[in-house]
Amino acid sequence: MFRIGLVMICLALFACKNKKKDGRDAEGFSYEQFSALFREAALPYQLSDTAFFRNRDTAVIRSAAFAELIPDSLKSAWFGEDARIRYTAMAQLPAVQGKKFYLVKAAARDKKIVLLAAFNNDRFGGILPFLVPDGDPSTMQVSSIDKAYSIVKTITQKKPGGLSAEGKDAYEYDAASRRFNLILTNPLNNGAAEVINPIDTFARRHKLAADYVKDKKNYVSVRDGRHPNQLLVFIHLDKNAGACTGELKGDLLMTSANTGIYRQGGDPCVLSFRFTPSSLVVKEDEGCGSHRGLDCSFDGTFTRKKELKPKSRHKK
Numbered sequence: 001m002f003r004i005g006l007v008m009i010c011l012a013l014f015a016c017k018n019k020k021k022d023g024r025d026a027e028g029f030s031y032e033q034f035s036a037l038f039r040e041a042a043l044p045y046q047l048s049d050t051a052f053f054r055n056r057d058t059a060v061i062r063s064a065a066f067a068e069l070i071p072d073s074l075k076s077a078w079f080g081e082d083a084r085i086r087y088t089a090m091a092q093l094p095a096v097q098g099k100k101f102y103l104v105k106a107a108a109r110d111k112k113i114v115l116l117a118a119f120n121n122d123r124f125g126g127i128l129p130f131l132v133p134d135g136d137p138s139t140m141q142v143s144s145i146d147k148a149y150s151i152v153k154t155i156t157q158k159k160p161g162g163l164s165a166e167g168k169d170a171y172e173y174d175a176a177s178r179r180f181n182l183i184l185t186n187p188l189n190n191g192a193a194e195v196i197n198p199i200d201t202f203a204r205r206h207k208l209a210a211d212y213v214k215d216k217k218n219y220v221s222v223r224d225g226r227h228p229n230q231l232l233v234f235i236h237l238d239k240n241a242g243a244c245t246g247e248l249k250g251d252l253l254m255t256s257a258n259t260g261i262y263r264q265g266g267d268p269c270v271l272s273f274r275f276t277p278s279s280l281v282v283k284e285d286e287g288c289g290s291h292r293g294l295d296c297s298f299d300g301t302f303t304r305k306k307e308l309k310p311k312s313r314h315k316k
Contacts, residue, residue, distance in 0.1 A: 029065035031122045037061060038092035038102055043266075044290055045093055046144040047103070049133040052114060057105060061087040069124050070115075078129065083108040090114065096149055096266055099175055103130060114143070116151070120175045128171060128180040139188075146290040148250065148267050149173060151180070155188055172198060172249060184236075184247065198249060199223045199234045204307075206231060208258075212280040212302035220280055220302050222252070229254045233262065233273070235282070239296055246292025261285075271298060278304050 037059040061067075067087065079085060090103040102117045113132045118125035128151070131143045139157045146152075151171040158164055167188030171180045183198045195217070202223035204210065208231065213219040217238035225231045230251055237246040252260040252273060262271040269288035274281040284297045292298065 029063060029069065029124070031119065034061065034063060034066060035092065035102075037089035039089075041091035041093055041103075043093055043149075044144060044146045045091070045103075046142060047114065047131055048143075049131060049141040052105075052112070052131055052133065055090065055105065057088050057090050059089040061089055061104065070127055074127065078106070078113060078132075079108040079111060093145065094266070097175075099125070099149065099173065101145065101149070101173075116145075116180075118173050118175075118178075118180070120178065125175060125178040126173065126180055128173075148248070148264065148269075148291065150247070150249075150291070157188055170247065183249075195236055195238075197221055197234060197236070199232055202232060208275050210307065211305040213305050214300065214302055218300070218302075220282065222280070225251060231260065235298055237292060237296065237298065244293045244296030246288075246296065246298065248288065248291040248298065280304065 067085065075083065075085060085106050085108040088105040088107070090105050092103075093101045098121045100119045102119070104115045104117055106113050106115050114130045116128040116130035118127070130151070130153070131141060133141060136157075139155055141153070141155050143151070143153045149172070151173070153169045153171075155167045156164055157166075165188055166186075168184070168186045169182060170184040172183055173180050181198055183196050185196070199221055204223050206222075206224050209222050209224055211219060211221050217236070219236055221234045223232045223234075230253055233248075233250060233252045235246070235248045237244060239245075248262070248269070248271075250262055250264055250267075252262055254260045258275045260273040260275075262269070262273070267290070268286060269291055270284075270286035271288065272283040272285050274283075280302045282298050282300055282302065284299050288298055
């Protein structure tokens with residue numbers, strides 16, 4: 001009787017061990033099995049539509065639970081109603097601060113696209129169409145992810161006379177909201193880019209929190225951080241009629257009452273910030289080429305913009 005009881009305990013422990021190893025969540029999705037299908041890739045990562053069409057990845061994602069994580073509205077928009085979509089593992093990118101990206105090829109009928117799936121500490125976070133070939137021989141698409149996990153989708157179209165036009169969309173993934181946020185868009189054949197400041201509405205109670213500008217296309221936004229010695233910064237550059245563009249968003253660590261430094265793990269870029277009552281001086285200490293064009297830098301002096309306060313209404 002003792003032996004039978006011992007065997008039953010061992011079987012129960014074995015079953016619990018297997019269940020823990022499988023790691024399925026409440027929806028039946030196993031992150032461990034999903035992740036094991038992907039080959040590892042390094043950052044920065046880039047994929048063009050021509051390289052995508054040559055891709056021969058065969059690790060099929062057979063998890064119905066993964067397919068259910070993608071909203072039906074998105075699947076219908078990409079492939080139409082009731083499409084039988086085949087998902088194939090392409091690559092996984094290194095984890096940064098608990099965030100990890102997976103590139104998945106989705107194919108149905110006569111259409112193939114690349115999806116970017118985000119996970120926060122092994123939990124599904126969101127999905128973004130990373131590369132959507134349009135079948136137009138006059139266009140070329142390139143999508144990339146830099147070491148700061150900024151995502152840029154570029155489309156170039158050949159024009160008569162050897163000319164070309166370019167469109168660009170830039171995204172950043174926000175783990176808190178589990179969403180990919182569009183931070184810049186420059187539609188193809190629409191000369192002026194619309195810049196979206198991703199931290200514009202954040203709190204600005206800190207004495208240094210403000211907008212520091214050169215003009216409408218070159219500015220630094222500083223907002224309250226999560227800690228007293230930390231601020232949040234967003235830099236946008238567009239110099240020389242678009243020949244030099246760049247963006248950077250991240251945490252600014254204050255090293256004194258009026259100086260700070262941008263330095264993040266996995267990002268070679270280092271910036272120094274020096275505040276005065278009326279300006280901000282930014283100096284690029286180490287290479288930030290992954291955030292900007294090759295022939296320019298983030299160096300510069302930006303004037304503090306006065307905050308417009310709402311006029312108070314007094315009763316007569």
